[in-house]
Amino acid sequence: MTENIYDITIIGAGPSGLFAGFYAGMRKNKVQILDSLETAGGQLTALYPEKTIHDVPGYFAVKAEDLVADLVKQTAQFGVPIRLSEKVVDITKQADTGFYEVKTSKTSYVTKAVVIATGNGSFAPKMLKTDEPSVFDEAKLRYNVAEKDQFNGKHIAIAGGGDSAIDMALMLEHVGASVSLIHRRNEFRAHESSVDKLHASKVDVLTPMTIRNISDHKDGLMLTLSNDHQLEVDTIIVQHGFLSNNKDIRAWSVNLKMNRQHFLVDKHYQTSSDNIYAIGDTASYEGKLGLIVEGFKEGPHAVNQIMEKIQSGQLKHAHSTSMF
Ligand SMILES: Cc1cc2nc3c(=O)[nH]c(=O)nc-3n(C[C@H](O)[C@H](O)[C@H](O)COP(=O)(O)OP(=O)(O)OC[C@H]3O[C@@H](n4cnc5c(N)ncnc54)[C@H](O)[C@@H]3O)c2cc1C
Missing domain, CATH: 3.50.50.60 (FAD/NAD(P)-binding domain)
Structure with a gap:
């Protein structure tokens, strides 16, 4: 026994x-x-x-x-x-x-x-909420990434302002993606050295900004931001925490x-x-x-x-x- x-x-x-x-x-x-x-x-x-x-x-x-x-x-x-x-x-x-x-x-x-x-x-990941109701192909919105190399040559929007959003932005830039990081504040809640790396990188940092609307556009998505600016992307990855x-x-x-x-x-x-x-x-x-x-x-x-x-x-x- x-x-x-x-x-x-x-x-x-x-x-x-x-x-x-x-x-x-x-x-x-x-x-x-x-x-x-x-x-x-x-x-x-x-x-x-x-x-x-x-x-x-x-x-x-x-x-x-x-x-x-x-x-x-x-x-x-x-x-x-x-x-x-x-x-x-x-x-x-x-x-x-x-x-x-x-x-x-x-x-x-x-x-x-x-x-x-x-x-x-x-x-479970915290869901993205757009300022206005949005209808689009949700397969192009992700909360996680399994194989980063698939994003080589793609335009990716990342929503979030913490360590995971910045790490994701830098990682995808490293594999050859063109990355836009959208965050509602000017300040990031991330390690100081990561923020320095972000500002030294080619990542397009869009702050303070929210996503007003998302719609389908060609094979990807069209994001309308709070300043009316429009962003054409292949995929949006949300990193708002869990x-x-x-x-x-x-x-x-x-x-x-x-x-x-x-x-x-x-x-x-x-x-x-x-x-x-x-x-x-x-x-x-x-x-x-x-x-x-x-x-x-x-x-x-x-x-x-x-x-x-x-x-x-x-x-x-x-x-x-x-x-x-
Ligand atoms: C996006 C993100 C990035 C991060 N990056 C870093 C980083 O760079 N460096 C760092 O140090 N930390 C990082 N962290 C934090 C780190 O992941 C956690 O500190 C770590 O995972 C904690 O490990 P753990 O084993 O205590 O718990 P977890 O990793 O949460 O594992 C807990 C396990 O318990 C299981 N479980 C829960 N309930 C039950 C149950 N009732 N029965 C059986 N199984 C159960 C779950 O299924 C899970 O597998 C990050 C976290 C996130 C979300």
Whole structure:
């Protein structure tokens, strides 16, 4: 019976869950990762597979989907199962053992500890709203890009003023697209160095501007902007951010303290329930940053805490060459 009991079950196969899974596997825990989506990688796979990431240690620049492929490979070397298309619908605590029963859309598992790495829950892009009602071929409006090279030689409008809009504009300019960036304010909510790169690039920056109307035009679209200027484009890509919800998670039987839709954790990333930890975007604490690197730090810390508790008396692991 104990053979079927997991030491650690990680919920979420985004970067935080994958790296925590790798670390737990390397430390010889019986660990599994569950994810409701069909593919691993969380936001990187679902929302920005082609985007270049510049702030992951050790990489000068890495495409999101390549980082995910490396994380999956790193996790797989210790035989950690990544069970996809398996949504966690409930977690209950067993009264006799103190272990947790994790119920999914397919089956249920018993585990000594849980690491929640569910990001912001299920996510969907914020839709574009034009100033006037618009009717056009919606296949030419996108929220995500799967193969950037297809935009070589095309005229692309990008709507948005955050990091993802600027990154997308620079990325498509780099593959030979002619890019117009439309933003309703003059100021961008993006890293300063990205804004500098944008202004040094050939991207046509149209601010402060909204899109009044979109209509079909030849094989593409005609955008009418708030200053009456008209822009003929092949495609418009909207990068206004994402709406996410953790409503399903709030229905779990274990009653975990939340800060809006994130789990409140202590300095060891433990939630208000013993042996349930939360890492990555879903963890809430003072000073938390929504960056991939944060989850990479939090996962090993949580795993060490769990090991110390469940393997009674085992010390926190430091690297054998650690200096004191
Ligand atoms: C457009 C965009 C660009 C970004 N660029 C950068 C960047 O350049 N650098 C950077 O550091 N960060 C960037 N970020 C932020 C970064 O993507 C997040 O910080 C990171 O994805 C968080 O990883 P995570 O593993 O905690 O969560 P996520 O990546 O959100 O993964 C959570 C996983 O949990 C799964 N899940 C949720 N609920 C359940 C459930 N009930 N059962 C089973 N599975 C469930 C989801 O399906 C998902 O796969 C960007 C974000 C966006 C949206």
